[in-house]
Amino acid sequence: MAIGSRPVECVALALTLMLTACGPDRSSSPSPAALPAVDDQSFLKQHWARPLAPQGTPPAGFGPLEVSLAPSACGQCHVRQFEDWQTALHSKAMGPGLVGQLQEMDAGAVDDHQACLRCHAPLAEQQTDLQQFLAGTRTAPSRPDGAAFTDGLTCAGCHVRQNQRFGPARRDGSGPAAGVVLPHDGWQVAAAFEDSRFCAACHQFEPDGYSLNGKLLENTYEEWRESRYGRENRSCQSCHMPDRRHLWRGIHDPEMVKSGVAMEFPEPSIAAGRVTAGFTIASRGVGHAFPTYVTPRVIVEIGQAGQDGALLPETLERHVIGRDVSLDLSEERSDTRLLPDELRRYRYSRPLAATAVALVARVRVEPDAFYAEFYRATLRDPDFIKGREALSAALRQAEASGYVLYESRQALATAQRPAP
Template sequence: MTSPRILFFGLFVLLPWSLQGATTDSNRQFLERHWQRPIAPQGEVPASFSALEAALDPDSCGTCHTDQLADWQDSRHAHAMDPGVLGQLLDMEAEDRENHQECLRCHAPLAEQADGLVAQMTGQDESGLHRHGMVCAACHVRGHQHHGPPRRDGSTPQAGEALPHDGFRTSPAFEDARFCASCHQFPPDGYALNGKLLENTHEEWKSSRYAREGQTCQSCHMPDRRHLWRGIHNPEMVGQGVTITSSAAAAKGRARASLTLRNSATGHYFPTYVTPKIYLEILQEDAEGKPLAGTLKREIIGREVTLDITRELSDTRLAPDAQRTLHYDRPLSHSAVALVARVRVEPDYFYVRVYRSLLTRGLPDKGIDHIRRALHEARRSGFDLYRQRTPVAP
């Protein structure tokens, strides 16, 4: 079997984001320039900049942008170089920068971050900018010029305004869903299984009513311009994206129930990637609150692929506005005191499989401690999104 580590990185060799073949509006032109990979080094610092203005680390940005820093610190972007990613990178050769980019291009895309990774690999410095993942500058700074959307009132910096780091250049592209596509959408000729791109979030959104209604990625994942980027790991966010209903009753020695989950407000497939799994479950419970053996019935929502990502085994994800219902009709156990309907979310289901495989096969060497930590964290990421307990009399 192909190594999951090698395969994950290999996927991205073939997937440079391209905007060719589409209309050349101003946002698209900006994004083509802004997301050229690899991102060029910032270059010489302007003579007028202070050390703080020249810095690229998030804490420096947070000196003025305190709210944005606070949001970012709790986001998945801040953990884009988590132990699972770093642990695999550390086993590469330090001089193999091209291979590093297969991962860094989205997880830590600045040239200065690539240098930081090499410094760690060669034992010079383990505290580089790469450890911070998707930093502020990855989206907002090119050649020491700062970029962002127009101000909330639509205004832009004017000549003569005394602003830190010579102000900022504005572009409405920061509020365009295509801004996110650079890392959240494979190109049309990208890696696909069963005729479907492995990463297709932007296109899923584009074909939904949300695109037609003008609701962008940022509308949900950056509400009121907040730098939250909440998704499948956040119970509140997941709960806002779906509607769950259930019913249960027992009569004449039988337990009957149903559990329905509707993708009512997620602007793409639920879930969009192969990594999570969602379980719809109905079971019978005894007086001690323990599940009774043989009473569990389950439906799985997700895209199942082989560990080496060469075959799709099933795809039960829900398109926007689609729903799935689990029907339950079983003999009522003499020990049952309740019927339980539950929706369980495992955000890192696939990563658990990958990390376990890497450790079992002894693939990590320098990064083994990171992979062990990643497995521990992935196993703890699951949560109950919904639980309804209905008392019954046997």
């Protein structure tokens, strides 16, 4: 199942060695001009034709860094992008949860592998690396070309096809000039890298893809397209790659989530022995459903707290925001997600507890709630053996990914309490 600084020393000698490694002979290999005019959709159809084709034989003049598909090779020159990628979930797309499931598959089950790899580790060379790993014939931690399935969605996964580099124009709109010598023969300019449809290649199922209750299981691009963000062409990249940063922050990042939702908890009132309050949560900066996929769960809790700060169970109200589906993906039990610009109000009215001193509103986020339940169920299967260690590690990660997004405590004035 598919489903984010350190100082850099630059010295003349190191730079000379690095450029030498990129290939000493460029006299007969000028940088290419921009791609011929082509519409984004046609480019993307070819660029994301899965399974991706192997890179093939590299140009004769390429040095070791230019041949390599390893993210660390790209990071020799593209330092900030590499450091960002290391912190992003794209670099962890082949985490233990997915690896554990793949370990239960046969090495030759390429079609089954591709159901995951097409987005999580799309390079053909990564597929080969996985097959060797599953077959027990992987004799070294990395291949000569640097491709490793464990690296997940790499720089090359988006930017390299048949040993050519592709990417957006420079910030000023320019591309490599003809005849200018650049490492790896420069890059082919493609405007599609700034188009939301580039992200849709993995974050949107095809119209005939798997659906529940008439809704595609992965429908993020269409949710965006139907929102005002889509109508205003505020691309996925504008939020998830600000200033061209390769961060792709999302539901796992509290600050990213806080920037997209607004929450209010006005002072409660007490009358006739009851506490009454309201809590609002609004999707003010999320360009798709919140949360967009079936894996996260957002929990709104409102309840009275005692002197020790703990919530009193008999006073607690709990509301779930998310798309709740069965573990076998056969049923959608509920869909309480917020649509873009939607505001939701929760009303609280409960008897005032004798020991209550405050009313608390709390919002908790469990980014991997579905995964955690799925891993627990899978680990209960005694026949699940090969991937058990990896899946156990994935469960620990999923259980540790939750966080408190918001918490507010409003004092319950003792003067307002009814006489004993």
